[in-house]
Amino acid sequence: GVLAHLEMLEAQAHELALKQEETEQQEEKLARLKARVQELRVQRDELRAKRELQQKQLLEKGGVVTDLAQHSAQSVLEWKIKSIKAMLQVFYLTGISGKLTKRGVCFCISTAYEGTYLDCYHLDVLTKPEVQIQRHSVPIFIPLEQIANKYLQTDIGRFLSVLSDHLNAYAGRRYQADQLEEHFSDLIEGTLQRNSLCNLLVFNYNVSRDSKTFPFSAKLLYGDLCCSLPTEVIVSCTPNAPASLAEIAAAHSDVFRRMALHKAFHSFSNAKETQD
Amino acid sequence: MENNIYQVYEDEIRLLEEEIKLLTEEYEDIQQESTFFSDEEILMSIKLFQREFQGESKGHEYPVDLKAQLESLERDLSFLMKFTGIQFTSHSKKTLEKSGNRTVQKHRLSGNCRSLPFQLEFQLLEMQNKENMSALITDLSVIMESGEYSDLSKLVSSTEEHGNLLLFFRSLSSYAEWYEHRRCTFLHFK
Numbered sequence: 001g002v003l004a005h006l007e008m009l010e011a012q013a014h015e016l017a018l019k020q021e022e023t024e025q026q027e028e029k030l031a032r033l034k035a036r037v038q039e040l041r042v043q044r045d046e047l048r049a050k051r052e053l054q055q056k057q058l059l060e061k062g063g064v065v066t067d068l069a070q071h072s073a074q075s076v077l078e079w080k081i082k083s084i085k086a087m088l089q090v091f092y093l094t095g096i097s098g099k100l101t102k103r104g105v106c107f108c109i110s111t112a113y114e115g116t117y118l119d120c121y122h123l124d125v126l127t128k129p130e131v132q133i134q135r136h137s138v139p140i141f142i143p144l145e146q147i148a149n150k151y152l153q154t155d156i157g158r159f160l161s162v163l164s165d166h167l168n169a170y171a172g173r174r175y176q177a178d179q180l181e182e183h184f185s186d187l188i189e190g191t192l193q194r195n196s197l198c199n200l201l202v203f204n205y206n207v208s209r210d211s212k213t214f215p216f217s218a219k220l221l222y223g224d225l226c227c228s229l230p231t232e233v234i235v236s237c238t239p240n241a242p243a244s245l246a247e248i249a250a251a252h253s254d255v256f257r258r259m260a261l262h263k264a265f266h267s268f269s270n271a272k273e274t275q276d
Numbered sequence: 277m278e279n280n281i282y283q284v285y286e287d288e289i290r291l292l293e294e295e296i297k298l299l300t301e302e303y304e305d306i307q308q309e310s311t312f313f314s315d316e317e318i319l320m321s322i323k324l325f326q327r328e329f330q331g332e333s334k335g336h337e338y339p340v341d342l343k344a345q346l347e348s349l350e351r352d353l354s355f356l357m358k359f360t361g362i363q364f365t366s367h368s369k370k371t372l373e374k375s376g377n378r379t380v381q382k383h384r385l386s387g388n389c390r391s392l393p394f395q396l397e398f399q400l401l402e403m404q405n406k407e408n409m410s411a412l413i414t415d416l417s418v419i420m421e422s423g424e425y426s427d428l429s430k431l432v433s434s435t436e437e438h439g440n441l442l443l444f445f446r447s448l449s450s451y452a453e454w455y456e457h458r459r460c461t462f463l464h465f466k
């Protein structure tokens with residue numbers, strides 16, 4: 001009856017009010033977003049103008065500006081701080097960098113393979129009462145203690161240098177294996193096996209000749225821990241393989257001894273291209 | 277359906293914020309790289325800076341920190357140069373490219389490794405990915421007086437060919453040490 005009708009009208013009014021509220025909220029949010037966009041556009045345009053002015057000034061003054069009068073003492077010091085920080089970063093590129101600490105020095109040994117910088121390792125060295133390593137991030141399979149016992153007390157520069165040789169060689173070996181896995185996975189059969197020191201690598205790979213694929217296996221032993229080339233290489237093909245394959249195995253063995261692993265495989269694919 | 281209306285604005289806001297960040301960094305990098313103050317000017321500024329904040333209340337930590345920070349960094353740098361024997365006499369860099377997580381800078385560096393002077397120019401590409409920052413050296417050129425030392429000129433050409441900046445410094449370091457030792461030995465016998 002009337003009551004039900006009234007209830008229905010009430011419900012409709014309520015729904016309408018909710019919808020209105022929703023629409024208002026939407027419009028408010030849109031307005032806020034539009035305002036924000038405007039604000040940011042203005043900011044962006046100001047910055048663009050600032051940059052253009054900067055370019056113009058640089059061209060006029062021909063490069064470096066050294067007008068002390070235009071800078072506050074604070075901004076001059078801030079410039080110098082940034083400048084020294086940049087130079088300390090360059091030291092990182094040289095292989096040995098560090099920071100003085102309350103009780104000694106925190107050294108950072110960086111590693112690289114050619115132009116690619118790899119992991120860096122830290123050593124917290126105390127100098128009082130005697131030279132000792134408080135903390136470090138050198139992996140456990142690097143003979144740190146051995147090297148420290150030999151050089152740390154007498155010649156810390158030499159200690160870091162020898163440690164750097166070990167770490168860089170390890171990083172180089174690991175990099176080569178990683179590159180092989182990453183770029184030549186189509187030639188590798190199964191997985192490349194390596195130990196944590198990356199001085200023993202065992203893998204199977206395929207060689208194609210005359211549209212046939214032959215399985216080869218290689219074992220690389222890096223006897224010199226400060227070297228990223230192997231000291232011993234064994235490449236073998238299947239026992240009843242033709243003599244030509246044995247020649248290839250010998251040639252590959254030679255290449256692995258002389259060249260970085262991923263570069264060796266790169267040369268194989270290049271040779272194959274000239275063949276085909 | 278409603279979200280689409282917002283999306284357009286939210287996308288533009290994000291793009292604008294990114295562009296603002298890049299422009300700001302670019303501006304500050306260029307300011308830094310195109311400015312130079314001599315050591316005397318730095319010393320003058322330190323004195324001026326201290327005087328400016330002398331009258332301030334004791335609760336002020338910031339002004340003291342700036343001078344202390346500078347001195348601490350200079351101590352670190354001085355220590356490294358003495359310890360490694362690598363003295364940089366000048367360093368300039370120029371940001372060539374900066375976008376998202378990728379920065380390319382051109383560096384000019386000169387200095388001595390013990391008594392052997394060198395000059396380097398290279399490009400450094402740094403990329404920030406999830407876990408770490410990767411660094412790559414390209415276009416490396418080395419200028420060194422190799423004189424009659426063929427080992428040194430071999431080092432230079434090999435370094436330039438492979439971009440072996442780190443190996444260059446390590447090899448140069450041990451070569452310079454040998455060279456110094458040799459020179460001292462000869463002087464001793466003169």
